[in-house]
Amino acid sequence: MRYVFSNLSQGLRRNLSMHLAVILTLFVSLTLVGAGVLVKRQSDAAALQWGNELQITAQLCRDDDPNPACLGAVNPQQLKAIEKVVQSNPQVASYYLESQQTAYEKAQKLFDPKLFEGDTPVLTPSAFRQSIWITLKDPNEYEGIESAVQGLDGVAGIKDQRETVAPILRSMEVMQWASLGVAIFLVVAALLLVANTIRLAAFARRKEIAIMRLVGASTVYIALPFLLEALVTAVIGVVLAGGALAASMQFGVQDRLRDFLGFIPWIGWEDYLYSLAIVAVLGPVIALLPTLLLTRKYIKV
Amino acid sequence: MIRFEKVTKTYPGTSQPALDQVSVDVEKGEFVFLVGTSGSGKSTALRLVLRETRPTAGRVYVAGKEINRLAGWKVPRLRRQIGTVFQDFRLLQTKTVAENVAFAMEVTGHSPKEIRRTVPATLELVGLSDKGDRMPDELSGGEQQRVAIARAFVNRPMILIADEPTGNLDPATSVDIMKLLDRINATGTTVVMATHDHGIVDQMRKRVIELDTGRVVRDEARGVYGFQH
Numbered sequence: 001m002r003y004v005f006s007n008l009s010q011g012l013r014r015n016l017s018m019h020l021a022v023i024l025t026l027f028v029s030l031t032l033v034g035a036g037v038l039v040k041r042q043s044d045a046a047a048l049q050w051g052n053e054l055q056i057t058a059q060l061c062r063d064d065d066p067n068p069a070c071l072g073a074v075n076p077q078q079l080k081a082i083e084k085v086v087q088s089n090p091q092v093a094s095y096y097l098e099s100q101q102t103a104y105e106k107a108q109k110l111f112d113p114k115l116f117e118g119d120t121p122v123l124t125p126s127a128f129r130q131s132i133w134i135t136l137k138d139p140n141e142y143e144g145i146e147s148a149v150q151g152l153d154g155v156a157g158i159k160d161q162r163e164t165v166a167p168i169l170r171s172m173e174v175m176q177w178a179s180l181g182v183a184i185f186l187v188v189a190a191l192l193l194v195a196n197t198i199r200l201a202a203f204a205r206r207k208e209i210a211i212m213r214l215v216g217a218s219t220v221y222i223a224l225p226f227l228l229e230a231l232v233t234a235v236i237g238v239v240l241a242g243g244a245l246a247a248s249m250q251f252g253v254q255d256r257l258r259d260f261l262g263f264i265p266w267i268g269w270e271d272y273l274y275s276l277a278i279v280a281v282l283g284p285v286i287a288l289l290p291t292l293l294l295t296r297k298y299i300k301v
Numbered sequence: 302m303i304r305f306e307k308v309t310k311t312y313p314g315t316s317q318p319a320l321d322q323v324s325v326d327v328e329k330g331e332f333v334f335l336v337g338t339s340g341s342g343k344s345t346a347l348r349l350v351l352r353e354t355r356p357t358a359g360r361v362y363v364a365g366k367e368i369n370r371l372a373g374w375k376v377p378r379l380r381r382q383i384g385t386v387f388q389d390f391r392l393l394q395t396k397t398v399a400e401n402v403a404f405a406m407e408v409t410g411h412s413p414k415e416i417r418r419t420v421p422a423t424l425e426l427v428g429l430s431d432k433g434d435r436m437p438d439e440l441s442g443g444e445q446q447r448v449a450i451a452r453a454f455v456n457r458p459m460i461l462i463a464d465e466p467t468g469n470l471d472p473a474t475s476v477d478i479m480k481l482l483d484r485i486n487a488t489g490t491t492v493v494m495a496t497h498d499h500g501i502v503d504q505m506r507k508r509v510i511e512l513d514t515g516r517v518v519r520d521e522a523r524g525v526y527g528f529q530h
Contacts, residue, residue: 207393208404214351215456216381217408219374 007225011201012232018197019233025193026237026286027244029186030279034245036179037275042267043172056142058082058149059156060130062100067156074130074154082152086132091145095134103128109265129156187286194233195290198226202298209299223295227288234287238280245275302460302491303327303350308359310345310515318357319345321515327493329459332486334502335495336526337512343495346512347462350493351383352376364459381409384453384461384490388468390445392437392452399424399433402451409456419455427451427481443474447481454485461485463494467501475501499526 012019060079061070074082086095104125108116115122132149136142146158202209205225212222249272258266305325311318320342327333335343348354349361355369362368368379392401399420406416424430427447437445446466453461463482467475479501486492496502502509502525509524510517519527 207391211391211393211404211452212408213377214380214385215405215409215452216377216379216383218377218410221408221410 004221004224004228007205008228008232011205011225011229014204015197015201015229018193018200019229022190022193022197022233022287023236023240025186025190026234026283027240029183029190029286030237030241030283031244032179032183032186033282034241034275034279035248036176036183037278038245038249038267038271039172039176039179041271041274043169043176045265045267045271046172047169048265056134056136056146057098057159058086058132058134059159060132061154061156062129063126065129065156069151070154070156078152078154079130082132082149082154085148085152086134086145089145089148091136091138091141093135093137095132098131098133100125100128100130103131131159187282190286191290194230194287195294198230198291198294198298201226201229202294213299219299222299223292226291226295230287230291231284234284237287238283241279241283242276245272245279302329302331302364303493304360304362305346305349306360306362308349308356308361310342310349310354311357318515320349320356320512322359323512323515323517324359325510325517325520327491329491330486330489332483332492332505332507333494334505334507334509334524335493335512336497336502336509340514341512342515343512344464345515347464347493347495350460350462351385352379377409381456382459384450384456384458386446386449386453386461386463386466388465390437390442390449390469392445392448394437396437397433398429398435398437398440398448401437401448402455405452405455411456423451423455426454426484441474442470443477446470446474446478450478450481450485454490458490460491460493463492463496465496466494467496467498472500476504479505502526 060074060082061067061072063073065073083095083097086092104123104127107123107128111123134145136145142160146160149155150158209222249267249269253266303325304327305323308320308323309318310320323342323346335346337343345354349356350363350368352368352371360367360369363379364382366379371379393404396404402423403416403420406419411419421430421433424433427450429444429447429451432440432444437448440448446469450461450466461482466482467478470478475498482492482494483505506523506525509519509521509526511519511527
């Protein structure tokens with residue numbers, strides 16, 4: 001074991017510039033992978049909040065509705081009639097009714113808590129509308145159901161989610177694929193760099209390796225310094241990437257975006273941990289996979 | 302100890318086999334010279350014993366085990382039972398004499414205590430007990446070969462394979478090396494030595510196996526090198 005560890009520090013120093021290159025490439029590629037995962041979580045969270053892109057909502061009248069289409073709150077007969085129209089429409093895949101209470105609870109997560117506090121809070125469940133959330137079979141065929149529901153008694157209006165949400169979701173998707181796309185190139189670069197480093201290290205140690213094979217050192221024993229070297233660089237890469245992601249969570253999402261764009265449900269630290277877990281698995285895999293393959297090739301008994 | 306049964310080895314891309322239907326049996330404790338011109342198949346035979354390569358046909362047994370059937374992970378265990386010495390010594394120039402010998406024990410998992418006990422004794426056996434702290438390049442060729450023999454013998458192998466061990470040495474030094482190999486053989490270790498050196502073979506009067514283009518053309522119990530070229 002003494003030999004393994006003295007070789008490890010020696011190997012790391014001998015190939016310092018190569019190892020730094022591996023660490024930096026791993027750092028940037030893992031950060032991008034982590035960022036891609038975070039953006040994915042973000043767009044999932046947003047989609048969950050707003051319904052997915054295919055949904056449109058029919059807002060139903062409430063008490064004292066300021067909307068001129070409403071004459072008081074929707075009554076059960078009107079509601080039944082509306083549901084019947086929705087149910088029988090061929091463009092509708094599915095629908096569900098969201099109560100005022102649910103709308104109120106969703107809003108609580110988004111808006112300033114002060115609006116919900118005190119004896120006479122600004123917002124109460126009665127300030128929200130019931131709504132019917134309609135999922136379309138084909139997102140491009142919505143005129144039929146919109147015109148069928150629009151103007152029914154008890155309907156305040158139709159909100160087509162896609163108009164507001166789609167651009168946000170689309171830009172998140174672009175960000176997600178851009179970061180993952182660049183990450184893939186960098187991961188390939190990292191794999192090749194690791195492979196080159198191993199090649200150099202195996203060449204530098206070729207005499208020792210030849211003698212070790214000859215006197216009967218086990219393959220694991222011969223490969224161990226290489227694997228440990230790869231593991232050390234991987235761990236440093238993961239720590240750096242984890243730090244960079246944590247910093248962007250803290251200074252970007254928590255400190256700025258949350259205040260600046262409060263109506264979006266922003267990702268939290270549990271999402272960070274999720275992306276960190278992926279990065280922490282991926283890093284060692286990127287470093288160890290080529291090492292295992294190449295040590296098998298160069299140190300074959 | 303070593304048995305070849307109709308062993309044929311043809312390297313990829315060649316039509317002429319390096320070894321052709323070779324059958325040989327070497328008993329435990331024997332001292333065997335393997336002679337023949339370059340390309341006669343000596344090195345191939347040694348490589349087969351070490352499982353550096355596998356036969357195309359036939360079987361190779363070492364210590365009763367058919368080694369071409371050996372799983373890859375068991376090969377190191379086979380090689381721990383075989384010490385190997387080469388013409389070019391193959392010492393690590395960055396390590397002292399004692400470290401070079403200790404290296405063979407370290408990498409095969411011996412404890413520091415065992416190493417401290419065994420290395421000086423082995424250096425004494427090869428006559429280098431006062432040179433353990435020297436670097437290899439401070440030694441003569443004969444002394445370097447002694448270090449290589451110490452390294453090959455330090456794990457007390459059953460077999461010692463020597464591939465032209467005197468090839469780079471002057472005749473007087475060669476005789477010393479042969480005495481050393483003879484002493485190691487006397488401890489019960491089987492020694493197989495490939496060589497071109499007529500003088501040594503004639504002097505030692507040991508078993509001689511001669512190879513010619515991959516075939517055994519002579520196998521004598523107390524032989525000489527053969528035809529004077």
